[in-house]
Amino acid sequence: MGKFTVSEEFWDKFPDAMFGVIYGSGLDNSNENSISKMARIDRTLKSGVVQINKYLAKPDFAENKVIKAWRDAYAGLGEERIATSMERLFHEALDTGLIEKVNVLVDLANSVSLIWALPLSVFDTSKASSEITMEIQGGIPRFYGKGSMELSPIWGADEHDTARVHENTKNALIVINLCDPSRDMEVAASLKTLTNQVGAFLGGSAVSGTVKAGNVSFEF
Numbered sequence: 001m002g003k004f005t006v007s008e009e010f011w012d013k014f015p016d017a018m019f020g021v022i023y024g025s026g027l028d029n030s031n032e033n034s035i036s037k038m039a040r041i042d043r044t045l046k047s048g049v050v051q052i053n054k055y056l057a058k059p060d061f062a063e064n065k066v067i068k069a070w071r072d073a074y075a076g077l078g079e080e081r082i083a084t085s086m087e088r089l090f091h092e093a094l095d096t097g098l099i100e101k102v103n104v105l106v107d108l109a110n111s112v113s114l115i116w117a118l119p120l121s122v123f124d125t126s127k128a129s130s131e132i133t134m135e136i137q138g139g140i141p142r143f144y145g146k147g148s149m150e151l152s153p154i155w156g157a158d159e160h161d162t163a164r165v166h167e168n169t170k171n172a173l174i175v176i177n178l179c180d181p182s183r184d185m186e187v188a189a190s191l192k193t194l195t196n197q198v199g200a201f202l203g204g205s206a207v208s209g210t211v212k213a214g215n216v217s218f219e220f
């Protein structure tokens with residue numbers, strides 16, 4: 001059994017935040033599986049790249065709603081120079097017209113991040129822990145694993161290398177991060193899609209749920 005829990009201090013600061021959470025177990029994230037699924041993964045990533053333009057109607061990149069919401073949240077924490085994983089993917093897609101493939105699970109998460117303009121966090125639970133928390137320490141919200149191991153520099157940003165999934169990952173926790181409450185329907189849609197994709201592309205089993213104020217943890 002494992003658990004993802006969000007601290008009371010986090011909800012005090014971000015009462016309207018929301019997390020879509022998926023736990024996948026018994027996964028096949030190997031290179032061999034990646035090769036066999038390559039054409040489908042390519043189509044999924046290309047679909048994400050094509051769709052980002054609908055989120056970028058304003059010529060000033062930073063003023064587009066999906067970017068500005070996170071930048072405003074970070075500015076309130078005094079961290080204006082940090083970008084979410086979603087913003088990094090947007091820049092990569094705009095600069096190169098494609099997204100570099102990593103492994104099956106990360107590729108699926110990246111495609112969902114692009115299609116719904118949401119930053120995702122993906123952790124190998126054998127590295128991070130089956131008990132993962134979102135806490136505010138030193139004024140900064142971050143994911144933490146066993147022994148208070150820091151798993152990300154800030155909520156919504158890319159994971160630290162120590163917790164990232166790799167081709168031998170068998171069990172993983174995927175978190176869809178939302179700071180803008182007006183976009184809760186996107187969390188629901190992306191959560192359903194990615195849960196289904198984890199089973200279809202990686203085998204094993206996947207369970208999912210949402211975490212928000214009033215429902216502050218997810219057990220798996």
